[in-house]
Amino acid sequence: MPNxxxxxxxxxxxxxxxxxxxxxxxxxxxxxxxxxxxxLGGRAxxxxxxxxxxxxxxxxxxxxxxRNPWVAIAEEQHRTIDKTPPPWKRRPLPxxxxxxxxxxxxxxxxxxxxxxxxxxxxxxxxxxxxxLKPGERWNNLINAVGTYISGAELDRISTRDFDNxxxxxxxxxxxxxxxxxxxxxxxxLPFALGCPVQKIDHSAKRLKIETPEGVITADQVIxxxxxxxxxxxxxxxxxxxxxxIEAAQGLPLGLADKLFLSLENAxxxxxxxxxxxxxxxxxxxxxxxxxxxxxxxxxxxxGSLAAELExxxxxxxxDFASSELTRLLGSDFAQRIKPIHVHRWxxxxxxxxxxxxxxxxxxxxxxxxxxxxxxxxxxxxxxxSSGDFSTAHGGWITGVAAAEQVIAARPRR
Numbered sequence: 001m002p003n004x005x006x007x008x009x010x011x012x013x014x015x016x017x018x019x020x021x022x023x024x025x026x027x028x029x030x031x032x033x034x035x036x037x038x039x040l041g042g043r044a045x046x047x048x049x050x051x052x053x054x055x056x057x058x059x060x061x062x063x064x065x066x067r068n069p070w071v072a073i074a075e076e077q078h079r080t081i082d083k084t085p086p087p088w089k090r091r092p093l094p095x096x097x098x099x100x101x102x103x104x105x106x107x108x109x110x111x112x113x114x115x116x117x118x119x120x121x122x123x124x125x126x127x128x129x130x131x132l133k134p135g136e137r138w139n140n141l142i143n144a145v146g147t148y149i150s151g152a153e154l155d156r157i158s159t160r161d162f163d164n165x166x167x168x169x170x171x172x173x174x175x176x177x178x179x180x181x182x183x184x185x186x187x188x189l190p191f192a193l194g195c196p197v198q199k200i201d202h203s204a205k206r207l208k209i210e211t212p213e214g215v216i217t218a219d220q221v222i223x224x225x226x227x228x229x230x231x232x233x234x235x236x237x238x239x240x241x242x243x244x245i246e247a248a249q250g251l252p253l254g255l256a257d258k259l260f261l262s263l264e265n266a267x268x269x270x271x272x273x274x275x276x277x278x279x280x281x282x283x284x285x286x287x288x289x290x291x292x293x294x295x296x297x298x299x300x301x302x303g304s305l306a307a308e309l310e311x312x313x314x315x316x317x318x319d320f321a322s323s324e325l326t327r328l329l330g331s332d333f334a335q336r337i338k339p340i341h342v343h344r345w346x347x348x349x350x351x352x353x354x355x356x357x358x359x360x361x362x363x364x365x366x367x368x369x370x371x372x373x374x375x376x377x378x379x380x381x382x383x384x385s386s387g388d389f390s391t392a393h394g395g396w397i398t399g400v401a402a403a404e405q406v407i408a409a410r411p412r413r
Contacts, residue, residue, distance in 0.1 A: 005217050006032045006190075008406055009209050011197045012224035014042020015059075015392040016380040018186035019069075019399030020222045020406075025189055027407055032218075033189060034211060036196035036350050040186040043226070043351050044392055046177030049340055053294055054177035055260050057343040058354075059392045060298075061086065065172040068393040069400075073185050080175040087274035087288050089171075095275055096328045105279070108138040109145065120163035127360045128162045129154035143282040147302030150357040150390070151254015153282065161358035161366075166387035175292055182392060196350075201238045202377060220409065222402045224380040224395075227369070228253040228352035237377075244379070247369040250362030251383045253346075253353020254390075255306040259299040259317045260340040266295035277324030283308075285321055297325075297337065310344040317342050355390035356383035370398065375409040378402040 008024055010017045013035030024031040039045070041058070049055040062068045062081070074081055092099045115131040128146065132139045132154065146154045150162065174181050192213070200221060201208040209216040223230070230248035234240065263269075271290040278284040283305040288298040299321045301309060309316045318339045326334050345354045358365060370384035380402040381395055388394030 004214055006030045007218060007410075008032075008220045008222065009034055009207070009216055009218040010222045010224060011200070011209070012042065012226075012381070013037070013040040013186060013191055013193070014224060014226075014381070015044055015070075015182050015395030016382065016384075016399035016402075017042070017222070017224035018182060018189065019396040020224060020380055020403040021189045021191075021399075022185065023400050023403035024406060027403075029407070029410070031190060032216065033186065033191035034195050034197055034209065034216065035191060035193050038194050039183065040191065040193070041179050041183040042395075043345065043354065044179035044182040045343070046179035046183070047341055049260060049296070050262060053292075053296075054175070054180060055341055056178050057258055057341060058345070059178050060173060060258075062172040062174065062178065062393075063391050064166070064168040064170060064388070064393060066168050066170040069396045070178070070181060070393055071172070074174050074181050077181060077184055079181055082173045082175050082292060084173075084272050086171045087272050090273055093275065094269075094273055097276060097279055101279070105138045105141060108133070108136055109142055112142050116159055117163050120160045125158050125160045125361045125363060127155050128157045128159045131159065138279075140282045141276065141279050141284075144276070144284050144286075144302070147254070147282065147305070148256065148286060148300055151256045151302055151306075151354045152252075152357050153303050156357070156359065158358040158360045158363045161363040161389075164363060164387055165389065173292070178392065197236070199238060200236060200377070202374065203238055207376060220376050220378065220406050222378045222380055222399075222406065224399060224402075226253055226351050226353065226381065227251045227356050227383045229350065232352075241373060241377075244369065244373070247365040248383070250359055250365035251356045251369060252359065253351070254303065254355060254357050255310070255346045256300065256302045256354040257306045257310065257317065257342065257345055259301070259321055259342040261297040261299060261318075261321065261337045262340055263290070263295045263297050264336040266290055275325075275328060277321075277328070285324060287321070287325065296340070297321075307346060310346050314339075314342050314344065357390070370401075372405055372409075375405075378405050 008031040199210040227248040271293040275287040380398040384398040385394035
């Protein structure tokens, strides 16, 4: 295969892998991104919607935008950054949720978050669900929001890890696609697509990275794979690295899927507003009405609900959304919506989920996963970040950090 002998191989062409390769390339290090997919971007993926609009099936928000490195990349690419406040910041929410109840819910959620923060400093680490107030009316909705944040219900999530997430509260979007921005950042770098790595042999002085296209030799390798892929790849490393596999297993990928719907007579709704499908259960979706002012609805499913719908097939997402929306907005509403796009991230063989969370007692797995091995194997990806996990900027920061480790470990010239 081309570029079969390089200085550094980057396994995975998502946000972290692209960030690492960009830093190495600019440092004059001969590197190569090796990506199993037929595209760059990983869990960031923009597709074309109606009339050429850009739909982000993966990450879509520039979280912590006031310190998010992808903002500068988007500006380099002359993309349009939309600074409209996110729908979850809008008050009050319309339809099916009385304003007094909304205030009660927000108060209950704030009190829950405060209990989480207090408990996170103590031993032992416990599941976040233990901090729900017994008998609290809003526990199911708090749990539902937990599935949107972490991709899993609160009984599966480390309190310490949940509290460690660092967000500035500034959330922007890229009108022509976050996924498109990330992929374009990698397009000028050396890469090989459709080339899954089968084995990384680090038994000799030079590394051997085995792929269906042949063996690549390298001095160092950066592994920027989703934890769900790493956790099931016990034979990826020779000699084996059981500590890395165990760390990945402690950081499973939660599940969050999006469904985009077209919407007739959309002007009835104010742009960039949100509905909860239900407020009394955890298995509910959230509905972003008229994102960017478009005649669309962006539907978000998390946790066990997303997994159940994935198992039932793509049509199940639309049927569920239609049922919740007609209950809220009337039976005629079903005639006004049609499915545009959905992607099942849990069923995606190169992702197997959406973004990482730590199991109770496993928050330290992030540090363990990020640690280099023998100054030749380095690790990156959102799961390696102690505070910016589950985000594309977490991927960027850890990718650059891994690249800096590679540079520091290389012989001085």
